[in-house]
Amino acid sequence: MRVLVTPDYRTLSRTAAELLIKALHAKSNLRLGLPTGRTPLGMYEELVKKHQEEHLDFSKLMTFNLDEYLGLPADHPKSYHTYMRQHFFEQVNISPANIHIPDGSPGIDADRESERYEKAIHDAGGLDLLVVGIGANGHIAFNEPGSAFDSRTRAVDLAPETIANATQYFGNDRVPARAITMGIGTMLEARRILLLAAGTSKADAVDRRRCNCIPVSLRVWMRQRIAQCKCQMVHEQ
Ligand code: PGA
Numbered sequence: 001m002r003v004l005v006t007p008d009y010r011t012l013s014r015t016a017a018e019l020l021i022k023a024l025h026a027k028s029n030l031r032l033g034l035p036t037g038r039t040p041l042g043m044y045e046e047l048v049k050k051h052q053e054e055h056l057d058f059s060k061l062m063t064f065n066l067d068e069y070l071g072l073p074a075d076h077p078k079s080y081h082t083y084m085r086q087h088f089f090e091q092v093n094i095s096p097a098n099i100h101i102p103d104g105s106p107g108i109d110a111d112r113e114s115e116r117y118e119k120a121i122h123d124a125g126g127l128d129l130l131v132v133g134i135g136a137n138g139h140i141a142f143n144e145p146g147s148a149f150d151s152r153t154r155a156v157d158l159a160p161e162t163i164a165n166a167t168q169y170f171g172n173d174r175v176p177a178r179a180i181t182m183g184i185g186t187m188l189e190a191r192r193i194l195l196l197a198a199g200t201s202k203a204d205a206v207d208r209r210r211c212n213c214i215p216v217s218l219r220v221w222m223r224q225r226i227a228q229c230k231c232q233m234v235h236e237q
Contacts, residue, residue: 013042029060033130066141067181068104102180110155130190142181151183197235
């Protein structure tokens with residue numbers, strides 16, 4: 001595991017984008033896991049800039065998003081489908097056929113959708129690089145604290161603090177109480193993991209003083225997979 005501490009959010013975003021671009025240069029048909037939320041916004045901005053100014057090519061990239069709310073159609077303004085279109089996909093030359101996001105549409109059979117998603121990752125040959133954020137309560141994707149380490153993609157209930165935190169984005173709309181998320185076991189099979197942590201609200205989750213920059217939830221992962229040492233973390237000072 002490598003921990004990179006950056007002086008500010010801009011440097012975090014640039015560092016994350018550079019690591020991703022390096023991986024894309026090494027393998028143009030990279031299988032990439034992608035997060036949503038506030039933290040990766042700067043990284044997406046950097047990637048879009050590289051495409052617009054230097055023609056960085058995303059045409060062979062295959063992406064798999066971490067999660068999606070259950071009960072929101074893909075075109076809902078607060079869905080992660082919409083977030084990804086707005087902040088990344090519509091601004092680069094990724095092929096729509098190469099984009100994968102769990103379908104959380106109303107009425108979807110969440111178990112079948114989770115199985116389909118898990119199989120899609122498997123059929124693609126697994127994830128080469130997985131970029132993840134971390135919640136203030138330590139959740140990774142929508143795997144809330146206490147999730148099984150061998151969990152696969154599945155429907156989950158969101159923790160009350162996760163729902164409360166999301167109300168700032170949903171305004172008058174009700175925040176969904178459930179979501180489909182990649183499982184911890186699914187994520188651990190990625191060949192490399194890049195964890196991004198930004199903002200003071202993440203300080204406890206990252207728990208710098210007590211565990212030398214390894215977040216609580218990640219320490220558990222690492223206990224299982226320590227030998228592989230495949231995780232990099234970038235966080236703000
Ligand atoms: P944030 O969310 O980037 O909006 O802080 C991260 C997360 O909850 O995983």
